[in-house]
Amino acid sequence: MDTQLDSWTALALLDWQVELGADEAICDQPVDRYALAAEARKVKAKPAAAPAQTPMVAPQVDPVAEARAMAAGAGSLEALRAALADFDHCDLKKGARSLVFADGVPGARVMIIGEAPGRDEDREGRPFVGRAGQLLDRMLAPIGLGRAADRDSAVYITNVLPWRPPQNRDPKPDEIAMMMPFLERHVALADPDVIVLMGNISCQAVLGKRGITRLRGIWTQAMGKPVLPMFHPAYLLRNPAAKREAWADLLSLSARLAEGT
Numbered sequence: 001m002d003t004q005l006d007s008w009t010a011l012a013l014l015d016w017q018v019e020l021g022a023d024e025a026i027c028d029q030p031v032d033r034y035a036l037a038a039e040a041r042k043v044k045a046k047p048a049a050a051p052a053q054t055p056m057v058a059p060q061v062d063p064v065a066e067a068r069a070m071a072a073g074a075g076s077l078e079a080l081r082a083a084l085a086d087f088d089h090c091d092l093k094k095g096a097r098s099l100v101f102a103d104g105v106p107g108a109r110v111m112i113i114g115e116a117p118g119r120d121e122d123r124e125g126r127p128f129v130g131r132a133g134q135l136l137d138r139m140l141a142p143i144g145l146g147r148a149a150d151r152d153s154a155v156y157i158t159n160v161l162p163w164r165p166p167q168n169r170d171p172k173p174d175e176i177a178m179m180m181p182f183l184e185r186h187v188a189l190a191d192p193d194v195i196v197l198m199g200n201i202s203c204q205a206v207l208g209k210r211g212i213t214r215l216r217g218i219w220t221q222a223m224g225k226p227v228l229p230m231f232h233p234a235y236l237l238r239n240p241a242a243k244r245e246a247w248a249d250l251l252s253l254s255a256r257l258a259e260g261t
């Protein structure tokens, strides 16, 4: 290699190489730019690709509409339980051990609606079996009501939600909305004379209002039935002083049943 080039000549040679297409100083293999150009022409000449297929989009499911259809199709309490077991749109189901459907006597004059299963209920698959449930049983006994009795002195118990929310958190409005068609059908099939709503969540679900301190003890009408809101037994465990009002509400329930409603 000639090392005697002056800098101007070296620059002129470099310019000439760049003009020929050299764009890097070192190459492992010589680049045949005529072949590259021919390849580029072939690529350009290729027919246009077929337009991209529109991806298949799963049809949007409305969980409330689906719940309504499934609940409406249930002709018995057993069928309703099966429909709930088949309903896969509520995420609570994934985290729960059991479907907690109901307890007591179907067709009882009194239907009690609680909030949602807790840990004990999730474990046993029956509503109100933990501490709050035991208090509920002790509240009902003095007015002659219980879970295992003839229709006249029996209660039938369920919850707004059949699956335990994680860490016993409050049910979310969309969870309640999704499960309402099942609860409405549950009431229609059980056909009680009166409904007792335990606590704020069931008042929110059935009456569309909260504020149990104001609502409790005042009979109203919902789902085609006389409805009595009461303090939730779990609230009474935390606030024993409120048992006085709960007792007044139980007497009101007893009087209403005695009237024949």
Ligand code: URA
Residues within 6 Å of the ligand: 114, 115, 116, 117, 118, 121, 126, 127, 128, 129, 130, 132, 133, 159, 198, 234
């Ligand atoms: N609290 C409820 O509201 N329901 C149950 O089943 C248990 C506790």
